[in-house]
Amino acid sequence: MDVIYKDGRAILREAAEFEPAHIFDNGQCFRFIRQADGAYHGVAHGRFLCVEKNGADVSLSPCSRDEFEGIWNGYFDLGRDYAKLFAGCGDRALLEGRKYGQGLRVLNQEPFETLISFIISANNNLGRIRGIVDRICKACGEPFEYAGRTYHAFPTPGRLATLDVDGFAGCGCGYRSPYLRETARQVADGFDLEALRSLPYGEAKKQLMRLKGVGPKVADCVLLFSLGKADAFPADVWIKRVMKNLYGFEGNDRQVYAFAKKKFGKNAGIAQQYLFYYARENKLV
DNA sequence: TATCAGGACCAGT
DNA sequence: ACTGGTCCTGAT
Numbered sequence: 001m002d003v004i005y006k007d008g009r010a011i012l013r014e015a016a017e018f019e020p021a022h023i024f025d026n027g028q029c030f031r032f033i034r035q036a037d038g039a040y041h042g043v044a045h046g047r048f049l050c051v052e053k054n055g056a057d058v059s060l061s062p063c064s065r066d067e068f069e070g071i072w073n074g075y076f077d078l079g080r081d082y083a084k085l086f087a088g089c090g091d092r093a094l095l096e097g098r099k100y101g102q103g104l105r106v107l108n109q110e111p112f113e114t115l116i117s118f119i120i121s122a123n124n125n126l127g128r129i130r131g132i133v134d135r136i137c138k139a140c141g142e143p144f145e146y147a148g149r150t151y152h153a154f155p156t157p158g159r160l161a162t163l164d165v166d167g168f169a170g171c172g173c174g175y176r177s178p179y180l181r182e183t184a185r186q187v188a189d190g191f192d193l194e195a196l197r198s199l200p201y202g203e204a205k206k207q208l209m210r211l212k213g214v215g216p217k218v219a220d221c222v223l224l225f226s227l228g229k230a231d232a233f234p235a236d237v238w239i240k241r242v243m244k245n246l247y248g249f250e251g252n253d254r255q256v257y258a259f260a261k262k263k264f265g266k267n268a269g270i271a272q273q274y275l276f277y278y279a280r281e282n283k284l285v
Numbered sequence: 286t287a288t289c290a291g292g293a294c295c296a297g298t
Numbered sequence: 299a300c301t302g303g304t305c306c307t308g309a310t
Contacts, residue, residue: 118302119304121302122304123303123304124301125297125298125300125301126302127297172296172297173295174295175293175295175305177295179305212304212305213305214304215304216304217302217303217304218303218304221302234302236303237301238302239302252288
């Protein structure tokens with residue numbers, strides 16, 4: 001990946017495998033919002049970032065060399081060569097999905113933010129999840145200024161644990177409020193999310209599911225989107241429909257995972273993201 | 286002990 | 299009336 005630094009920006013040259021819309025509007029991330037001019041504005045790692053595509057180049061700003069190498073390179077999973085992914089897999093649906101979804105990348109987000117966001121995602125839709133997460137950040141996330149505007153970092157576990165159930169409910173969390181309060185408190189009290197990185201997939205998933213509001217689907221999302229487990233395969237109602245329609249496979253979460261692991265290998269979770277595109281293009285969902 | 290099915294559940298569109 | 303699931307309960 002060719003990167004140049006200029007005027008406080010990092011510019012990725014000829015970034016065919018980086019398409020902001022496919023990255024930010026696919027449901028993995030809730031804090032980057034499309035602006036009227038097509039750029040995406042968001043907050044991660046306690047800082048503001050503007051992401052926009054200019055022709056074949058991608059611009060990240062503000063972004064110094066240190067910020068790129070220390071934060072965004074990892075956040076956007078730029079160490080992985082997506083062009084080579086599944087190239088020889090021979091699976092028609094997946095290759096079609098790759099084509100339609102080119103430029104999609106699986107982010108490496110912050111584990112606590114991902115955990116809380118996906119507890120909120122249960123029985124919910126993208127627009128509403130964004131609203132709830134935004135209100136939570138405004139309620140107790142650290143404020144900071146950028147270009148004359150105020151933004152909020154995602155709350156630390158300690159800060160989020162100061163919200164009571166009514167506080168969560170006031171942000172629109174509904175019946176999830178007690179789950180969120182309990183989970184925030186558990187993490188604030190020492191539940192070590194980072195430690196899960198070094199555990200094998202199955203063990204890490206079991207640990208996550210001890211937290212309130214975390215079932216198999218939410219656990220897989222946290223593992224895939226924030227803990228580097230590319231084989232985690234979130235089995236939601238949509239992907240189950242895809243599995244049935246494309247592969248004639250039906251089963252419970254565990255069976256879907258086993259099938260996906262066998263079929264798509266160690267990057268099954270990334271394959272899952274592309275399969276959505278195939279399904280969408282073919283009006284299967 | 287493990288697995289499974291069924292109902293309840295906020296709130297915005 | 300619908301929603302990118304989870305919790306709880308009771309049954310096998």
